[in-house]
Amino acid sequence: MEFRFTDEQVMIRDTAEAFLKEVSTSEAVREAMVTERGYDQALWQQISQEMMWPALHIPEEFGGLGLGFVELAATLEQMGRTLLCAPFLSTVGFGVNALLVAGSETQKQTYLGQIAEGKTATLAFMAPGSRPDARAVQVTCAADGDGFVLNGEYRYVLDGHTADILVLAAREAGSEGEQGISLFVLPADTAGVSREWLPTVDQTRKQASITLQDVKLPADALMGEAGQAWPALAKILDLATVAVAAEQVGVAQESLDSSVAYTMERVQFGRTIASYQAIKHKAADMMLKVEAGRSAAYYAACVADEALANNPLGEGLAEAASIAKAYCSEAAFFNAGCGIQLHGGVGITSEYDIQLYFKRAKSSETLLGDAAWHRERLARQLLDGDAA
Amino acid sequence: MKLSFSPEDEQFREEVASWLRENLRGEFEPIRFRGGPGDEHSFVEERKAWEQKLAEGGWTCIGWPKQYGGRGASIEQQVIFNEEYARAGGPGRIGHIGETLTGPTLIAFGSEAQKERYLPGIRAGKEFWCQGYSEPSAGSDLANVKSKARFDEASGKWILNGQKVWTSLAHESQYCFVIARTDPESKAHKGLGFFLVAMDQPGVTIRPIEQLTGTSEFNEVFFDDAECAADDIVGEPGEGWKVAMGLLGFERGVSTLGQQMLFQNELDEIVRVAKANGAARDPALRQRIAEAHIGLRIMRFNSMRMLSGGEDGSLQKEAMIYKLYWSSWHRNLGKLAMDVMGAESEIVPEAPYELGRLQSMYLFTRADTIYGGTNQIQRNIIAERALGMPREPRG
Ligand SMILES: Cc1cc2nc3c(=O)[nH]c(=O)nc-3n(C[C@H](O)[C@H](O)[C@H](O)COP(=O)(O)OP(=O)(O)OC[C@H]3O[C@@H](n4cnc5c(N)ncnc54)[C@H](O)[C@@H]3O)c2cc1C
Numbered sequence: 001m002e003f004r005f006t007d008e009q010v011m012i013r014d015t016a017e018a019f020l021k022e023v024s025t026s027e028a029v030r031e032a033m034v035t036e037r038g039y040d041q042a043l044w045q046q047i048s049q050e051m052m053w054p055a056l057h058i059p060e061e062f063g064g065l066g067l068g069f070v071e072l073a074a075t076l077e078q079m080g081r082t083l084l085c086a087p088f089l090s091t092v093g094f095g096v097n098a099l100l101v102a103g104s105e106t107q108k109q110t111y112l113g114q115i116a117e118g119k120t121a122t123l124a125f126m127a128p129g130s131r132p133d134a135r136a137v138q139v140t141c142a143a144d145g146d147g148f149v150l151n152g153e154y155r156y157v158l159d160g161h162t163a164d165i166l167v168l169a170a171r172e173a174g175s176e177g178e179q180g181i182s183l184f185v186l187p188a189d190t191a192g193v194s195r196e197w198l199p200t201v202d203q204t205r206k207q208a209s210i211t212l213q214d215v216k217l218p219a220d221a222l223m224g225e226a227g228q229a230w231p232a233l234a235k236i237l238d239l240a241t242v243a244v245a246a247e248q249v250g251v252a253q254e255s256l257d258s259s260v261a262y263t264m265e266r267v268q269f270g271r272t273i274a275s276y277q278a279i280k281h282k283a284a285d286m287m288l289k290v291e292a293g294r295s296a297a298y299y300a301a302c303v304a305d306e307a308l309a310n311n312p313l314g315e316g317l318a319e320a321a322s323i324a325k326a327y328c329s330e331a332a333f334f335n336a337g338c339g340i341q342l343h344g345g346v347g348i349t350s351e352y353d354i355q356l357y358f359k360r361a362k363s364s365e366t367l368l369g370d371a372a373w374h375r376e377r378l379a380r381q382l383l384d385g386d387a388a
Numbered sequence: 389m390k391l392s393f394s395p396e397d398e399q400f401r402e403e404v405a406s407w408l409r410e411n412l413r414g415e416f417e418p419i420r421f422r423g424g425p426g427d428e429h430s431f432v433e434e435r436k437a438w439e440q441k442l443a444e445g446g447w448t449c450i451g452w453p454k455q456y457g458g459r460g461a462s463i464e465q466q467v468i469f470n471e472e473y474a475r476a477g478g479p480g481r482i483g484h485i486g487e488t489l490t491g492p493t494l495i496a497f498g499s500e501a502q503k504e505r506y507l508p509g510i511r512a513g514k515e516f517w518c519q520g521y522s523e524p525s526a527g528s529d530l531a532n533v534k535s536k537a538r539f540d541e542a543s544g545k546w547i548l549n550g551q552k553v554w555t556s557l558a559h560e561s562q563y564c565f566v567i568a569r570t571d572p573e574s575k576a577h578k579g580l581g582f583f584l585v586a587m588d589q590p591g592v593t594i595r596p597i598e599q600l601t602g603t604s605e606f607n608e609v610f611f612d613d614a615e616c617a618a619d620d621i622v623g624e625p626g627e628g629w630k631v632a633m634g635l636l637g638f639e640r641g642v643s644t645l646g647q648q649m650l651f652q653n654e655l656d657e658i659v660r661v662a663k664a665n666g667a668a669r670d671p672a673l674r675q676r677i678a679e680a681h682i683g684l685r686i687m688r689f690n691s692m693r694m695l696s697g698g699e700d701g702s703l704q705k706e707a708m709i710y711k712l713y714w715s716s717w718h719r720n721l722g723k724l725a726m727d728v729m730g731a732e733s734e735i736v737p738e739a740p741y742e743l744g745r746l747q748s749m750y751l752f753t754r755a756d757t758i759y760g761g762t763n764q765i766q767r768n769i770i771a772e773r774a775l776g777m778p779r780e781p782r783g
Contacts, residue, residue, distance in 0.1 A: 002390040003692040260775050275778035280771035287770055288709040295689035295706065296682075302391045313391055323682045375678035376671075382659060382681055383668040 003298070005074070012071050016078040019051060024082035026353050029204060032085035033356075036197050037162055038206035039086045047086060048118040054092050055116040057308075058100075062112040069239075069308065073246035073301035077294075080250025080332075080364075083204050083356055087120040090158035093243035094236070095121025098167040100308060101239070102183050102223040102232040111165050111185055120162065123240070124154035124210050125169035125233065132237060132369050134178040134230055139212060141170035141182055141226075148184070148222065150192075150215040158367075160208030161197040163188055167223070168212075169233055178230040183223040190215060202363035204356060235307065238321040241368045242300040245324035248332040248364050249290065249297045255335035255357045256286040259342040266344075273342075282338050289331035293324075300324035319378065326374035332361040393464060401468045407445055408476040416441070416479075423480025424650060426752030427745075428605035431479065432560060439483045439513030449487050449511045456495060456503060457511035463695050467645045474649025482560060486510035486517035490565060490584075493635045497582075497622050506563070506584065520552040520566035520585070520609060521632065528765050531577040531629065535568040535611060539618070539625075546583060546616040548591070551608065554759070558594050558607040561587055566611075567632050570625035580628030584620040591615060601751050602741040644691050644710065651684055651718060654749055658725050661746075667728045676724050683717045708774050712766040715756040722753035 058064020127138035139152030192215035307314030340347035452458025509515030535550025571579030591614030
């Protein structure tokens with residue numbers, strides 16, 4: 001048992017921290033977030049080709065670096081800290097994980113290779129107004145000759161309007177719940193796919209709707225077996241959930257750090273407001289949230305590694321993901337919310353960054369299930385077994 | 389990062405578990421899951437006998453170096469031992485203050501003679517210790533102790549005068565470690581000494597304090613010309629604060645993992661009650677039970693981080709939040725237990741005031757956020773030492 005970073009992991013974290021401090025400045029974030037695309041393409045080139053982050057946990061045989069989920073989490077944490085505007089979570093948290101879990105050898109060769117070279121990807125599964133469980137999958141697929149035809153609408157698709165590669169979840173007409181679900185991977189420019197940017201409260205993370213009208217897919221677009229994809233999709237969503245939690249740790253950390261820094265400068269009643277115990281104690285509570293959240297996120301990242309390798313410890317993925325997401329969602333929101341309070345009036349201005357963290361905290365909380373949703377998922381496991 | 393234990397460690401786990409299976413039964417069956425905070429008054433004699441049984445099996449002080457009778461067990465092994473002990477329902481350890489506080493302190497700061505004199509009794513499960521820090525005017529402000537120690541040239545002994553308070557298990561202990569002023573003119577953390585004091589002597593009076601549970605596990609301890617041998621001071625006169633603070637460092641050690649297993653036992657009990665009485669179907673309670681589960685799992689991850697880190701012994705950030713984290717969590721668990729029991733939570737099993745396990749847990753968890761540094765003091769420490777915010781003004 002060794003629950004701390006190796007020297008190499010420390011180096012990866014430090015490199016990410018230094019690079020992102022340089023490129024994901026407040027100005028850069030503000031410039032990118034007001035565009036429809038939502039990110040700077042030159043920066044993405046740098047991220048994918050120089051830093052090679054999308055390739056981080058792609059196995060070497062598919063053109064990746066062959067590192068693990070812990071390295072990925074360490075990088076994501078720094079991305080959250082600097083509110084990086086980039087299609088990273090969508091491409092890696094969703095896209096790469098989907099291919100690793102459900103892709104055939106050929107699909108992995110094709111698409112993971114493209115991602116390592118700088119293409120972006122995302123996963124679409126949620127119908128309008130749905131929650132992130134099996135019932136969210138409402139787009140239908142039907143056999144069509146050797147292939148399939150898909151119809152329906154997705155919403156809340158991260159970077160759905162810009163992604164190069166789409167992973168889509170669809171179900172056989174008439175099927176329900178976890179039955180009848182299939183996964184497909186395809187180029188985003190496939191005929192019949194129309195995509196529309198959805199403006200969001202948190203401008204640092206872009207969402208889109210995707211409408212499918214008689215989208216015809218060849219047989220080799222199918223991932224795994226037709227109608228049997230729920231366990232794979234559930235695993236992909238859990239892996240993505242862990243990725244979000246790691247990012248949330250960064251959001252929580254920076255909300256704390258920037259607030260402490262502010263209170264050390266600001267003077268009222270003849271002393272810095274950081275010297276007041278009400279402020280200190282709030283900051284201490286914020287630190288508790290960050291550190292506990294970090295423990296949860298890294299534990300979940302370790303389990304994610306085991307799950308990707310199909311090891312027995314990986315069976316705890318759903319639980320670890322829910323623990324991390326429930327806690328880190330609230331930690332990030334608590335810290336960003338308290339952060340605004342500690343800033344006083346300037347916390348309400350658009351000039352200060354704390355409001356951006358507050359918005360990111362909320363959007364990340366909602367993404368893939370908020371704290372209450374994950375607690376209920378755990379409650380089912382704890383309480384709904386055989387009655388005592 | 390790696391989550392799994394090595395095969396050797398897993399084998400060690402099996403060794404611990406099977407020893408407990410074979411020995412924690414028969415005459416010891418009634419003391420399973422008993423004792424510990426809030427339940428210290430129960431089965432005292434049986435639990436003392438159990439300490440010796442443990443010692444015979446070589447299961448006391450396993451983290452101490454071999455030369456002092458320990459096993460030199462690795463952190464992992466100590467974690468495993470504590471987990472298995474709690475899982476098996478091992479009773480609250482009457483010897484824990486000696487094993488986890490006195491022992492490590494003497495090993496770090498004590499003279500050879502002190503180690504020879506005191507370590508074997510602790511190791512054998514025969515000599516029990518209590519902690520004489522707090523006084524009526526020295527609570528959170530521990531450095532404000534007023535008890536005095538004067539060296540008497542004629543008898544060649546230290547003479548102690550003063551009062552301690554909240555001294556847990558003083559009535560069951562042969563020895564107490566005491567901080568007292570060696571320099572009567574000194575203030576705050578200067579001029580203190582750290583003494584090893586025998587309780588069974590005319591100069592020591594112990595008076596139990598009744599707690600909100602109706603039981604008493606802590607006491608007032610009065611020193612009226614109590615005597616302490618010349619070489620029963622740890623470190624030099626004036627170095628008491630350094631030794632006392634070193635000891636508080638040991639307080640945050642591996643025993644916390646055993647504590648978590650006890651918490652797990654309590655949470656399991658709450659889940660059983662919830663399933664039996666239908667509380668498990670109440671959406672609000674479901675949320676809180678899941679939250680408790682999440683909190684406990686994270687407590688474990690956090691202590692795994694704490695125990696894996698900081699080779700240089702420096703206090704890591706995750707260690708600084710530890711006390712505040714577990715005390716707050718446990719206090720919430722106490723309230724949850726009552727809420728899950730519903731109307732039955734008010735009904736005491738036996739007159740006049742024999743509390744049920746969860747009721748007593750509920751009441752006693754209010755102490756968790758007070759002893760060992762209150763939540764407010766923990767927050768001061770975090771803000772000042774981890775976040776670098778200004779220190780509190782002092783009067
Ligand atoms: C069950 C139990 C067992 C104990 N066992 C032992 C033992 O074996 N040996 C021993 O030596 N002691 C023991 N103690 C004593 C314990 O360490 C003290 O109770 C504790 O340090 C608090 O001191 P106090 O009770 O004097 O409270 P006070 O220090 O008077 O605190 C009262 C309130 O004021 C707050 N406060 C105090 N100072 C500050 C500040 N600077 N900033 C903000 N808030 C502040 C506190 O947080 C608290 O809420 C035990 C206590 C309990 C409850």
